Amino acid sequence: MKPAPFRYIAARSLDQALRLKAEWGDEARFLAGGQSLVPTMNFRLTQPAALIDINPLAELSGLRNGGRLLSIGALTRYRMLERDPKVGRHLPLIAEALPHIAHPQIRNRGTIGGNLAHADPASEMPAIVVALGGRLRAQSLRGERWIDAADFFVGALTTALHADEMLTEVELPAVPQRTGCCFMEVSRRRGDFAMIGVACTLQVDESGRCAAARIALCNAGDGPVFAAEASQSLVGRAIGAADIKEAADLVQRAIDPGGSIHASKEFQRHLAGVLTGRALAAANERARRDR
């Protein structure tokens, strides 16, 4: 038995889970897929007094197509997203990133909400929801609120959620017309955490000029990094190699990667520039094809 003692409670309803969280506060953690939380408990790096298991709450799982917006329940497992054709059609950025997220066994169990609430700066999905400009639904006994993805990630392993709140839903815009998306990362081995990852979306107008662009990176700082200046620099331009180079340079200046024994800060910054260039070129190409 590896984790420190705690009280295990299988939630019977969302209301009960929220009530328990309100009672226990920061002492309790919600257990979703457990693919990030349980390893830290096995190492005793995390020692919650209680685990509120939300896996029985089927209403938190599933993907609904609401036209321009898609709603993904927090307990939706990655495997389910991989198999849902709606993801490829409306959320191609996620479809492209999914094979990079850990391994098949982890994706069988891991959930999108658990991943986002864990807020690992190296994780792919936080950068993706930021790049897509999604918003996240936080529920508590007090009611609910929607948090923009850009405001949700406060720091490493830290979110804007209050102690009594649960992330219950992720709302993402379906890819608009004439828009290309691209996700790329470099990791030491397939399925490992990214040394750097880049998620971008790029929309062109009828004339082929960039109408909107969003670039976000993972493992480039304390949380997902939205490269605002680089994204804005592309708007209004008929994008060519020089524009992409300029945006990549701006990304390199905007990030502050942590560096590690496997990838120094300088190497991560280098990768960020290279990947941004490649991802933007691919997204631009895809957007033009979509015209």
Added chain:
Amino acid sequence: MTADIHDISVTVNGTSYRRQVEGRLLLSDFIRHDLLLAGTHVGCEHGVCGACTIIFDGAAVRSCLMFAAQADGHDIMTVEGLAPDHERLHPLQQAMRECHGLQCGYCTPGILMTMKVFLEENPAPDEAQIREALSGNLCRCTGYQHIVEAVQLAAERLRK
């Protein structure tokens, strides 16, 4: 804190078991120590190596990243449930044996359980798909080549 004990009822390899478990008991340890099914191996215990992979409600998952209490009412298959009887091996086991898909054998149960579901979902995989499906299982002996060959052979036989 009073003991955190839960009554659970779980089906493993077609047999149903009722046990009392502490909330913090990992599913991997429950399978090995409580059910005495020691074929499920425990390597890293933090979800990296894949040795403890079991089939949980039809999906290959890491049993070291779940708690036994979470298995209440669920269906599990471990490596002990693979072979049809004591005389015969499952086609995957037979192929691993013929192709020398193992040396020390520590990673083998996890690989077998992962590949069982994989081949059911992809009866005719190419080599790249097999390698991708194996990516969550570490083997430090074989260099994977013989495992890939074994999976190809098993797939061929299972298709017949």
